[in-house]
Amino acid sequence: MEAKKQPLIITDKDRMRSWSRSVRSQGKTIALVPTMGYLHQGHISLVKEAHKHANLIVVSIYVNPGQFSPSEDLSTYPSDFHGDILKLMSIPDGVDVVFHPHNLYDYRTDNKNKNDIVNCTDSRDDCKNLKVEGVVSCVEEKGTGHETWVRVERLEKGLCGNSRPVFFRGVATIVTKLFNIVEPDFAVFGKKDYQQWRIIQRMVRDLDFSIRIIGSEVMRDSDGLAMSSRNVHLSPEEREKALSMNRSLLKAKSCAEKGQINCIELRDLVIQAINEAGGKIDYAEIVDQETLEAAEEIRSSVVFCVAAWFGKVRLIDNVEINI
Numbered sequence: 001m002e003a004k005k006q007p008l009i010i011t012d013k014d015r016m017r018s019w020s021r022s023v024r025s026q027g028k029t030i031a032l033v034p035t036m037g038y039l040h041q042g043h044i045s046l047v048k049e050a051h052k053h054a055n056l057i058v059v060s061i062y063v064n065p066g067q068f069s070p071s072e073d074l075s076t077y078p079s080d081f082h083g084d085i086l087k088l089m090s091i092p093d094g095v096d097v098v099f100h101p102h103n104l105y106d107y108r109t110d111n112k113n114k115n116d117i118v119n120c121t122d123s124r125d126d127c128k129n130l131k132v133e134g135v136v137s138c139v140e141e142k143g144t145g146h147e148t149w150v151r152v153e154r155l156e157k158g159l160c161g162n163s164r165p166v167f168f169r170g171v172a173t174i175v176t177k178l179f180n181i182v183e184p185d186f187a188v189f190g191k192k193d194y195q196q197w198r199i200i201q202r203m204v205r206d207l208d209f210s211i212r213i214i215g216s217e218v219m220r221d222s223d224g225l226a227m228s229s230r231n232v233h234l235s236p237e238e239r240e241k242a243l244s245m246n247r248s249l250l251k252a253k254s255c256a257e258k259g260q261i262n263c264i265e266l267r268d269l270v271i272q273a274i275n276e277a278g279g280k281i282d283y284a285e286i287v288d289q290e291t292l293e294a295a296e297e298i299r300s301s302v303v304f305c306v307a308a309w310f311g312k313v314r315l316i317d318n319v320e321i322n323i
Contacts, residue, residue, distance in 0.1 A: 004094065006094075010098070017181050019097060029185040031185065031187065032060065032184035035060060036061070036064060037062075037084050038232070039229075042219035047095060056096040057095040058096065060100070061081065062101055064170060067167045067168075068167075068170070069166050104174065104177055105145065148173070152168065152202050152203050155198055160196075168196070171200075175187075186212050187213055189215060192226050226315070228315060228316075230315065233312065242277075244273050245308060249317060251273070252266045252304055252321075256298050261298040261323075263295050264296075283305070286302050287302060287303060289320065298321060298323060305317075
């Protein structure tokens, strides 16, 4: 029986960078799979995709407070680090490194200003006490610490950006930080988070990162529900209702392929199906695959993106339509 590969676990960013530079000096290539942990088969598929492109695989596990606002579900985001390691070890050829930093926004070299830093990886309560005008993330505080953000200004608007205004700058910033620390040749992102994937592609192009971004197809459970770490919070009844997302998207795709190209009619089809199932729509939009601009009629390749609430759980899903 073949022994399972034990990954090297690195928590320090300087050590992570040193490891990457050492193996790259030997002519080896690195693929990074960024995650927030609580891994499922969707994440595993990203690692398997990474193996097709690089010699060595780094999986980062870090729940990024920069993409959560104080009112969101950071403190309840599921975590199982030991289970994550076992799942990674079950993959053929495994992974080489798990980068698991404690706090990538804490720049203290001593404890003198310990109380000045808001660390929302521990609790959301600190965020709720911030005296900052406008929408903030869970790493913004009263005057010291992290204040540099990466914005992909047009692509971050619309879709998830409407209801989560700090989300994509938080994603772009933490991915930039991970790229600067890990220095990969490739990075793999799931296309379930379609807007996120396109934003990272655009960021890498615009900022001249020497990294190839790979989009991996949506992984689904046997019932069709897109895999998500948040699915664990669904009750059996809510999960059944959530199946309306994929079913209605597939119906809309079928209608489009048969000639129904009016986007309003296709949107209404999906919205009605989700509402009737008991979901609450956040958005349902048909947009160009590259620009993410809303389409009135399907005349080129588009993606139908949906976000909806089922109970207290917000889920996203999408389907590409190429006609």
